[in-house]
Amino acid sequence: MKKNGITIPLILIFFTAIASGQSINVQNIKKIRLKMYPAEGLVWKGQSTQNTNWNKITETPDGRIWFCGGDHWGSDGVPGGWDQSERYERPWGFGNTAICYYDPKLDKVFYEVELDRSSAIYSNAETPGHGKIHGNIASDSKGFLYFGGYMGSSYRHEYTRAYYPKSYVGGAIIKYDPATKNIDYYGIPVPYGATVGLYYDEVRNTVYGITPDRAKFWRVNLTTMELNRYESIARMSRLEDRVREMILDKKGYCYFANDIGGLTKYDPDNEKFTDINVLLPGKLMDFRASVVSSDNIIYCISTDGFVWSFNPQTNKLTDLGHVLGIPDQPHYTPNIALDEEWGRLYFLAGNHGGKLLEEAIGMLTVLDLKTKKYHWIGSVEGIEGCFGAVCSKSHSVYFSCFGNLYRGNEIEKDKNGRPVTRPYLIRYNPPRILNSAE
């Protein structure tokens, strides 16, 4: 017993520090190239204006994979090879996003709907529109889609300058029916605030979301059209970056990483918040992507790459180690996909915008949930970042990426001969037996 007094805390400390001990061999990384499916739409002067994709993606019951591409034109001014003066000329304004789908039967991407028009945003250079979707494209059992808008660096206005006459109006919420093309526009829950996390609770017909900078949590009941805005509940002031994610479990409870390194739980029926007595792993103690199993186990990955699971029934948190085993490296993995049948999690490391750092690797990773073993499949060529991932019913894994676009062996270039950055979907067909992929 005396030994345990010292040993247990030391184990805790080392467990947090080195996680499960699995680590990638950076000297022996295989390069792989996966087929890229660029987002369609937003063509101006015969050329795509899209250069970003920073959202979670979804599969509808018909098997289609929904993703999007944005022009990223906004207060952060990333015109993607276009001249800044273009912003006064485009008919659909300044900052826009096209929602697309990939049909696996036809192996093809189709443009579906445009976000500025859906939300009646009269965007222009001074009052920019939705330069991307940064939250989830969510779907329900009937195939309806739910999504909201985002403007890059909008927080600069959202927080400090929102009441000057010109601002981003805020993340508009849309419900879209692909079968009828009907659009229901539900307004802007937090004026001047973009949307970074968006979830739909089908039982309560309610959309939940958070804003990036002030971490304002809100909900809209789509039946009653009641809007509730809460305080900066998702705030994690230890993060230098902003909040990007919340969790919605299968019972309708929401979860947020909080300022004391734990989880705060929200009860939708009485609007009460309670802190759960757990400490999240890693230095930053947060999560950037989450997925929930059908038996209501939550899986997450943190900004610094720590993977963990949480059982809301027992309030037990399990540290599943680091996605690459090198937590101090500047990689960024804000995506997670779950294959329940095969018992796996999938990740794709990348960067938070910009060219991929060599250290970031861009590694496609599989975690076998039965053996707790990480399998590093290979470094995906071309990608710079990936924010969304989903595993389809057919076990194919889709990642919503941006980066250099390969069409066959050719890399797409702009009129000046420079490789362009494009949003696209990549598809990975994993082997049934994992070791055969390595």
Added chain:
Amino acid sequence: MKTIKGKPSGREKIRFFTCLYSVIILLFINPAPSDAQRDGGLPKSSISKRLLISNGPQGPIQGGESAVTDMILMQDGWVYGSTKATWGGENCHLFRTDGEKVEHVLNITDKFPGQTAITDLFAGQDNLLYGGTSTYDEVFDDKGSKYDGGHLFSFDPLSKKIEDFGIAAAGQGINCISADLTRGIIYGISYPAGHLFSFNLKTKTIKDFGEIMTPWKIKDLGRVSWRGVPKVLMIDDAGTIYFSTYFRKDIGVSTQEIMKGGATSYSSNEGGRIYRLASGDDKPVYTGSVVPTQKGMDSDPLYENGIASAIRAADGGFWCGSINDGFLFKFHPSTSTIINKGKSFQYWNLKSLAYGGDGRLYMLGGRDEDNSWLLCYDTLTGSMECLGWPDNTTQCNVICADKSGRILIAENLRHSFIWVYESSR
């Protein structure tokens, strides 16, 4: 404090190292202010500390119990603060800070069950801390509620003794208090009923002066509350109290618009009217002074107009901050004069005032449940400046100078921080 005798057991060792581990973790997650300031941040070097008030799920101040409502520097050199429960939290607390650390002092809800907020504090010359309590707005909106009413109390920081003066108004919370200790009287305003009352410390009797603000109930984004109830009571050396409230004015319907059986007049609430009640009087009277505002906004049906904060000035006047516009103005009670100094930020609700060690008047302003700006007014030069906000997600409610003259900026969130601002850095 409990004394531990003998050698620690294995279980105690586990507890010790687990606590040590937690401290290491908490130190780790509570670093110095980050570099990632948005535009508008205070100079990074001017924030010397960031102190977490919440203790997390193990308490004593749990999540949802650390929203700071007031802070006062006492003679023992500690700043004493009060909290309220938010979003499902159940307890309110007294805490204290010296600008270096935060210590829990007392769980007020344990003493007064059902009270989830300490709404206001007042420090007397007797070095006692006086406070008033209340509860969630939803409780007042519940017709079946068994809430008995807000308590008046005093707390002695030296002896840690708390004295309950009882319930000020049955079923009502206490919105704000002030004290005329020369005459031994505490004044307060009930919420949401909006009655002015006094409590005589010698006779322990309560006097109700009647309604001074007709409750203005609203339900905004699903949350019920009452606007217009005075937030501040000012008191001068003569024991006269001052507050701002609304004046209901009946406006006749024009002859052409009168309908059969319809109203012949409608009422207009005109806010920001400053009233006074002299010591010994039974009825407050209008001073003729109006809180400065954009023309016409005093009767706006949506925005509240009144005094959000006040602090005694050296010349006997009161520096005040307005709700609607966030103006800084001085109210001279002897002449009922208003001098508007304007504002140096584009937002509103100048909700807290404090003199810093450098002699300047510091101000906290900003949207109600949102970002907060620190501003300052140089009383010598008459210049006003917007200094910035502490960090990109701060939502602060109150400022207070500590014994070194540093400005403590306290939040009103589930897990609130105190930011220590030093102008000299």
